[in-house]
Amino acid sequence: MKNIVLTTLLLASLHVTASQADSNKLVWLMNDFPPFIDVSGSMPGRGIADELVRYLIPRMPEYQHEFEVASIARAHGLMEQGEQVCHPSLLMNEDRKRIMVFSDPVFFILTHRVLIRKDRLDRFSAYLMPDGSIDAKRLTHDPNLVTAITERRAYSPSINAALEDVADTRHILKAGVQFNSPFHQLMSGWIDYLFAYPVEYGWYRKQQNESSDVVMRTIPISGDPEFILGYVTCTKGLWGQKVIEQVNAAIKEAGPRPSWVQKTVDYTAPEEVERFEKAFERNSPFLP
Incomplete structure (x- = not known):
């Protein structure tokens, strides 16, 4: 009986120790x-x-x-x-x-933009708003314009709403877990546009030493906040x-x-740094 009690206490002690370690x-x-x-x-x-x-x-x-x-x-x-x-x-x-x-x-972070090759901008003219922003809902509903998104990734409010509203998603590809893949696809012309942060594009350009001959344009998304x-x-x-x-x-x-x-x-794209600094100065979450 004494041995049973000692064994029980030892097992209980080991369980507590394992729980603490976890x-x-x-x-x-x-x-x-x-x-x-x-x-x-x-x-x-x-x-x-x-x-x-x-x-x-x-x-x-x-x-x-x-x-x-x-x-x-x-x-x-x-x-x-x-x-x-x-x-x-x-x-x-x-x-x-x-x-x-x-x-x-x-x-x-400065909120998402639509990233497009400059030589394909004319394909998006129908979705541009008077203020130069782009209508994400109408854009994502065009089956002839292909994009890629990452599974389970969260985007800006306007992008999330637009993606949730698309019934036929054959033109919205699911990207793998490798970060650079959608950017390579865009640069190569395999997809037509990409939703990305300016800081993502800035990083990608630095990794490529900005050596590509392909010129890109970033366009704000209608209805989205300035930062996220x-x-x-x-x-x-x-x-x-x-x-x-x-x-x-x-x-x-x-x-x-x-x-x-x-x-x-x-890491932010150089042309976006001034906009970041002004937005951060007005809205910094770290001020007391």
């Missing part, structure tokens, strides 16, 4: 999405969100920080299953709020809430212009 492990899910997340080398990499994670790690020493390369779709799946994981850079939407806890705003905010997210629940509270506390100590904001500027 609660102290923080797995960062990293999808290939430069310039926000760079998985091309050791992690955290060279991206904007990587800079944030690099800032957070020494300020959250009680956690064993680990990294897993995972698509956005896999991140959704793991959080739906209740796994104790976090993602360093996601937009907020109702579907995600169902399974995720969100931090205070951490990323300030990004967040750290963790699986919804007590564990995720605790991690996010610690993330928020660390962000407040970063000051009015955290290091990852400058990295955003570094």
Whole structure:
């Protein structure tokens, strides 16, 4: 009888120890999405969100920080299953709020634009508004203009609404997890347009050393806000809430212009930097 009691206590102790180890492990899910997340080398990499994670790690020493390369779709799946994981850079939407806890705003980004080859601009004239912006709904409903989107990726309000409204999606291709693929497809003429942040296009140009002979144009989307905010997210629940509270506390100590904001500027397309700085000065989420 005594041996049974000792064995039971030992097993209970081991279970508590294992639970504590699990609660102290923080797995960062990293999808290939430069310039926000760079998985091309050791992690955290060279991206904007990587800079944030690099800032957070020494300020959250009680956690064993680990990294897993995972698509956005896999991140959704793991959080739906209740796994104790976090993602360093996601937009907020109702579907995600169902399974995720969100931090205070951490990323300030100029909102999406339509990226088009200059030599094909005439194909889009029917969808241009008087103010020079483009009607995303009418654009995405044109079956003769092909684009590519990433599965489970969130876009701006106007783009999300337009994509949800398309019944026949054969002209809207599902891109793989490799970030550069849609840009290569656009440059090569395999697709006609792309929804992307100015900072995405800026990163792509830097990686290509801006050596391409193809001239691109970025066009604002009608009805969209000037900027969009990004967040750290963790699986919804007590564990995720605790991690996010610690993330928020660390962000407040970063000051009015955290290091990852400058990295955003570094990667933004040069012609968009002035617009970013003016928008950030008016709307910065980091001001006290």
